[in-house]
Amino acid sequence: MSSRCLRASVGATVVAALLACGVAGCDRERREYRAAPAAPGSERPRLTDLQPGGTLAQAPSATGARYEGNAYHINQGSRWFRSFNCNGCHGNGGGSMGPALMDDQWRYGGTIDQIHATILDGRPNGMPSWRGKLTDQQAWELAAYVRALSGNVSKAAAPSRREGMAATPPLTRIKPQPPQSSDPSAQNPPPP
């Protein structure tokens, strides 16, 4: 084979290789036109009521409703509340370093789903995230007990006696305090 012929074939190979690279580069990034819909019930609870446009209510979870009406689970929640040192910051529900849990003010929502999410996810400025450190069931039980502290569970299920010191009447006898706005700082005018 002559040297010219050889050079021509090498050139053709190089051109073909470059072309191949160019064509391979033509694959544009993928566009996902339709995301897989979230599984029903896997929606995360809202932390605030403030919404653009009309208020969209969120369906409460069945688990939360079940635990709120169950005396055993509320009592277990009370046990975990003492055992995991919730008292350390929330002082038997009266609050100290952490916010009070026996009133109607909730920074991140006062429904059982929101409290459950707050326990597992943690919240800024001090509330630790307990995800993986508690089981999901323990978090639900804790959330049910926290709801009981403000009188928001069924009287038939609320614990009638407290294990530790208590500054309030028995939880069966306190007035229900339904959660007010979930984020008062967002809706009330700032303090003068």
Place this chain on the structure above:
Amino acid sequence: MNTPARLRAWLFTGAVLALAACDGPQSALLPRAEQAEAIDRVWRVMLWTCTALYIVVLLALAYAMLRRRADRRREGIASDPLLRKTLAAWVVVIVAFLTAFVALSYAEDRRIRGGEPDLEVRITAKQWWWQVEYLDADPSRQFTTANELHLPRDRTARIELRAGDVIHSYWVPALGGKEDLIPGRTNAVWVTPRENGTWRGQCAEFCGLQHAHMALDVFVHDVGFFERWRDTQLYPARLPETATARRGKAVFEQHACATCHTVRGTTAGGRLGPDLTHFASRRHLAAGLLPVESPHLLAWIEDPQRLKPGAQMPAVPLAPQDLLAVNEYLLGLR
């Protein structure tokens, strides 16, 4: 089978079951400590005195029945001075014996609750396990274990009893009487074991769902052996040796296990469940439920609620390989 034969079979079965309870590691009839012997003495005095008096009563009854049939002339007689005097004397005898029993029981009870202890242990009963703390004037010589009480022979131990949640009752029949553990109150028993061996204790006050699965293993050793055991228990946990066990340690520390359990020498420091520093040196897991062996432990970690429904330990969701790793790690904590 005809009726008398069936009745005999039932009576035989009943007797076998009743007598079977008189032996073994959990029998009040085989006292193995000074205090248990004292209680046993009082009990035997009461048993034989009452037996003798009961025989006298039966003899009197038999005499009355025989006399009634032989002597019909006595029918309708309202007053009998001899009978009145005999009954009065009998009342005096009964009151005298009862007073003597009370005095004896009181004196022995005072005697077995006291003495200069060589060893102080604190038992805190919880739903449904026993936390056992060995106390010492030197804080570095204190340690905590669970569901096992080790005692030196011929030494007096003062066992302080507390309750962590509801009322429980400490009862090691071979070593002494029952004592309740009451929330907010500190009770104590004194134990001076007289024989080496393994005994069994049991919660004797209904305390909830798993009251039946709340046993305490008690080991009595020579003093030298006991001291060696105690020194071993003072060490922090053994470091994991295999790669799997190391992974198990990491899983244990990062997941929910460490929220409740302590393994001294690691970051796991929860105070809610039993201290697991020397877990594999124990005989049983979950307060006498199952022996500490691989398949049992694995089943327990995977789902405690299947083996002991209502127990405070939840089923922690772990990947299968993490489960095996934690199992191997715990079995290495000797």
